[in-house]
Amino acid sequence: MxxxxxxxxxxxxxxxxxxxxxxxxxxxxxxxxxxxxxxxxxxxxxxxxxxxxxxxxxxxxxxxxxxxxxxxxxxxxxxxxxxxxxxxxxxxxxxxxxxxxxxxxxxxxxxxxxxxxxxxxxxxxxxxxxxxxxxxxxxxxxxxxxxxxxxxxxxxxxxxxxxxxxxxxxxxxxxxxxxxxxxxxxxxxxxxxxxxxxxxxxxxxxxxxxxxxxxxxxxxxxxxxxxxxxxxxxxxxxxxxxxxxxxxxxxxxxxxxxxxxxxxxxxxxxxxxxxxxxxxxxxxxxxxxxxxxxxxxxxxxxxxxxxxxxxxxxxxxxxxxxxxxxxxxxxxxxxxxxGRTLDDPKPIEVADVDDHLGWREQGDGKLYLGLPVENGRIKDDGSFRLLCGLRAFFKKYGTPARLTCQQSILLADLDPAWKPEIEDWLEEYGIASVERISTVRRWAMACVALPTCGLAVTESERAMPSFLDELEGELDRIGLGDERLTVRMTGCPNGCARPYNADIGLVGRSAQVGPDGRPGPGKYTIFLGGRTLGDRLNVPFKDYVPYDRLVPELMGVFERFKDDRRPGESFGEFCGRVGNAALGGEVIAEEAAEA
The missing domain is CATH 3.30.413.10 (Sulfite Reductase Hemoprotein, domain 1)
Structure with missing residues (x-):
């Protein structure tokens, strides 16, 4: 004090x-x-x-x-x-x-x-x-x-x-x-x-x-x-x-x-x-x-x-x-x-997580459709027209919807007879269903960061798509394209996209300014060792990693994971078991270690 x-x-x-x-x-x-x-x-x-x-x-x-x-x-x-x-x-x-x-x-x-x-x-x-x-x-x-x-x-x-x-x-x-x-x-x-x-x-x-x-x-x-x-x-x-x-x-x-x-x-x-x-x-x-x-x-x-x-x-x-x-x-x-004594907790813990994407039955004869929304941004961008597509959907069908904590949207109360025309609607507006995106992209999230968040020191939402383009290609190359793992990126340490309990957390560390004076992607701390269940924290792996070095730094760890994982072991569990030192991690400065 x-x-x-x-x-x-x-x-x-x-x-x-x-x-x-x-x-x-x-x-x-x-x-x-x-x-x-x-x-x-x-x-x-x-x-x-x-x-x-x-x-x-x-x-x-x-x-x-x-x-x-x-x-x-x-x-x-x-x-x-x-x-x-x-x-x-x-x-x-x-x-x-x-x-x-x-x-x-x-x-x-x-x-x-x-x-x-x-x-x-x-x-x-x-x-x-x-x-x-x-x-x-x-x-x-x-x-x-x-x-x-x-x-x-x-x-x-x-x-x-x-x-x-x-x-x-x-x-x-x-x-x-x-x-x-x-x-x-x-x-x-x-x-x-x-x-x-x-x-x-x-x-x-x-x-x-x-x-x-x-x-x-x-x-x-x-x-x-x-x-x-x-x-x-x-x-x-x-x-x-x-x-x-x-x-x-x-x-x-x-x-x-x-x-x-x-x-x-x-x-x-x-x-x-x-x-x-x-x-x-x-x-x-x-x-x-x-x-x-x-x-x-x-x-x-x-x-x-x-x-x-x-x-x-x-x-x-x-x-x-x-x-x-x-x-x-x-x-x-x-x-x-x-004014009374509390009862001890029951021996119950979280055991799985569902992102509720794809076509699902509601239990009342109707269906719901979970649509992935990259970084939660509903927008029109070229042939991808999610903003006007969802507007057309709700005007036509008038059914309710729900938002998920993974930044996706669930379209509810759908008559099974509508499924073919809804599939056509997805094609018309260039909206990708969950079957058409990679597993790593399905479980990824990013915070808003630049240019609107006053706390951001690096890019996040605008940097995540190209990062995932590179990462999903490399994972496919080594045969891990179907591996379920969480990747979360934030533009500062406040953790709005929950990076600290993810398999891979990418947290903005320092800014990068381009020749035009505009901020660039910046440098990040890589955290490893959480998991999709959200019940374990990760730890710092490498600090001040430039944006264009993130995937190369991670691929060495994925190569080890592919060769040395135990049956049923997730990527984050593997990283936690083996430890950062054995995976080529570095000793993080004291000020970052507490994060």
């Missing part, structure tokens, strides 16, 4: 973000004052609070240097994130988002790794109309960003059975229960008209001394940092439950969910220059019967609210509370809040 971060009396001094939340009056001031003032952008304070309303202020970083030379202001724009619990949407909601992308956005929609849409390129003058339109469809942007419970993840497969219905019902109940309750959002964007996109929130189930009359769960200063929750089945960890602060792993008996193993403390963001930060996977805390799952979630949330680090935002996630206290002390505090 540095001296200037300590308040009089020796207690930690709250960060500037904490003071700003207090001054906002439950998220209203600053944003309300500036949103219609005619400026192209918001002040730093207002932009910080805008996140709670579901939007980030950004600028086009490709143009920064040019505009600076011309002594012009940055090309300000906004990213608007659309909250969709479990990725569920109607055809009308999809079409509304599509229209916004074309009229106020940058002609694309982006599927996030948290089952949401992001609109990019929105100008400040269009924010009020954009957010109001989203709410009129019974979707919302509230709490899609900020120090709150983020979009709640749930298996999106539209299979008609009791346990999947129960899982989605519980995800929606938790999302509603943990949502902000201040009226500021509706007052700023909807003229005070409260449009409900979730069931009404019930009363606090775990009353504590720290409860606020307006925000009984989140508090007047909301949470120390973001909080993420996922629901999953042991046989299908498609929501990557271990990467979340709070996870509900369903325990199924007799064809119904009887309870949950509750996992806590997941979070993958890190800062390589700060050894005090690191990725961590969620660990089992307890078992809870289904009828009490809300109160255990509330207790965990409130312990984080009351004891999370509010002076150092780099260490403000729940994982650091658990790491610093130890799980037994954290469990004891949760029990104190609940």
């Amino acid at each position: 540095t001296q200037d971060s300590t308040a009089p009396g020796g207690s930690p001094k709250p960060s500037k973000a904490e003071a700003l939340k207090v001054a906002s009056g439950y998220l209203k001031s600053f944003v309300a004052d500036e949103i219609r003032n005619g400026s192209s952008h918001l002040s730093e304070d207002a932009a910080g609070l805008l996140k709670f309303h579901g939007s980030y202020q950004q600028d086009d970083r490709d143009l920064r240097k040019q505009l600076s030379r011309e002594k012009k202001e940055k090309a300000y724009q906004f990213m608007v994130r659309v909250r969709m619990v479990g990725g569920v949407m109607t055809a009308g909601q999809y079409l509304a988002c599509d229209e916004l992308a074309r009229t106020v956005g940058n002609q694309t929609l982006r599927i996030t790794t948290r089952q949401e849409f992001q609109l990019h390129g929105v100008l400040k003058q269009d924010l009020p109309t954009t957010i109001r339109t989203i709410n009129e469809t019974l979707l919302s942007t509230l709490a899609a960003c900020g120090d709150v419970e983020r979009n709640v993840l749930c298996c999106p497969a539209p299979v008609k059975d009791a346990v999947r219905d129960q899982l989605m019902e519980d995800a929606r109940r938790w999302a509603s229960h943990a949502a902000p309750r201040s009226s500021a959002y509706w007052e700023i964007w909807l003229d005070g008209e409260k449009i409900e996109s979730l069931p009404p929130a019930g009363p606090s189930l775990v009353p504590t001394a720290g409860d606020d009359p307006v925000e009984p769960l989140l508090g007047k200063t909301y949470l120390p940092r973001k909080f993420k929750t996922a629901f999953a089945f042991p046989e299908d960890n498609c929501t990557d439950i271990h990467a979340n602060d709070l996870g509900y792993l369903a325990v199924v008996e007799g064809g119904r969910i009887v309870g949950y193993n509750v996992l806590v403390g997941g979070g993958l963001g890190t800062t390589p220059s700060a050894q005090k930060t690191f990725p961590m996977l969620a660990v089992p805390l307890c078992y809870v019967p289904r009828d009490r799952f809300l109160e255990i979630g509330e207790a965990v949330l409130k312990v984080f609210r009351d004891f999370g680090n509010r002076s150092d935002r780099k260490r403000a996630r729940l994982k650091y509370v658990i790491h610093d206290w130890g799980l037994p002390a954290f469990r004891a505090k949760v029990e104190e809040y609940l």
Whole structure:
């Protein structure tokens, strides 16, 4: 603790973000004052609070240097994130988002790794109309960003059975229960008209001394940092439950969910220059019967609210509370809040993951079709016309859809008689089905990074396709083209594409600037040793690897894997067993090793 971060009396001094939340009056001031003032952008304070309303202020970083030379202001724009619990949407909601992308956005929609849409390129003058339109469809942007419970993840497969219905019902109940309750959002964007996109929130189930009359769960200063929750089945960890602060792993008996193993403390963001930060996977805390799952979630949330680090935002996630206290002390505090003893977790762990792609049966006589969307970007690009193709699909068929945590889209409620014409539709618009892409591309993900993300130091989304072109060719050459493994690339260490539990994680390390002043692909840290199940962290293999050297560095490891793997061993498991030193890895500098 540095001296200037300590308040009089020796207690930690709250960060500037904490003071700003207090001054906002439950998220209203600053944003309300500036949103219609005619400026192209918001002040730093207002932009910080805008996140709670579901939007980030950004600028086009490709143009920064040019505009600076011309002594012009940055090309300000906004990213608007659309909250969709479990990725569920109607055809009308999809079409509304599509229209916004074309009229106020940058002609694309982006599927996030948290089952949401992001609109990019929105100008400040269009924010009020954009957010109001989203709410009129019974979707919302509230709490899609900020120090709150983020979009709640749930298996999106539209299979008609009791346990999947129960899982989605519980995800929606938790999302509603943990949502902000201040009226500021509706007052700023909807003229005070409260449009409900979730069931009404019930009363606090775990009353504590720290409860606020307006925000009984989140508090007047909301949470120390973001909080993420996922629901999953042991046989299908498609929501990557271990990467979340709070996870509900369903325990199924007799064809119904009887309870949950509750996992806590997941979070993958890190800062390589700060050894005090690191990725961590969620660990089992307890078992809870289904009828009490809300109160255990509330207790965990409130312990984080009351004891999370509010002076150092780099260490403000729940994982650091658990790491610093130890799980037994954290469990004891949760029990104190609940006023009862917790049951030990059941002997159940994740065993597989399904990406839900291809043609699948729903169980009610209908089909659904899972379509891969490279890096989640729905766009038109030459003969590939996914944006206008999906618009035509939803206008014609009017069926619902769901988004996955692997940045794909599932088209639901399809009559089997439609299959031939839907296959023709894919051909007409140049849309690749899962059978027409490589296995490595099927399981790959990348974050947005440049040019819009203000934190990115390297390319990611724009660099991933050509990287995969090279990698899939090399894997085919040595006979590993059908090997299932996860490759995830991010433009910075924050881990938005979950690189730290992948078989291969590629994390932006340092920038590269071209002769025109524009940023190039850059250099990356290669991480090896996770796996598709998402239940093990990888470790640094090589650091500061130039983009054009990534595939050559990896192929030496793949050659060893091909020759020395054990029966049934995945690539990540092999790397973890053999170890980096034996695979030709290097000793990573201390500042990177903690990542």
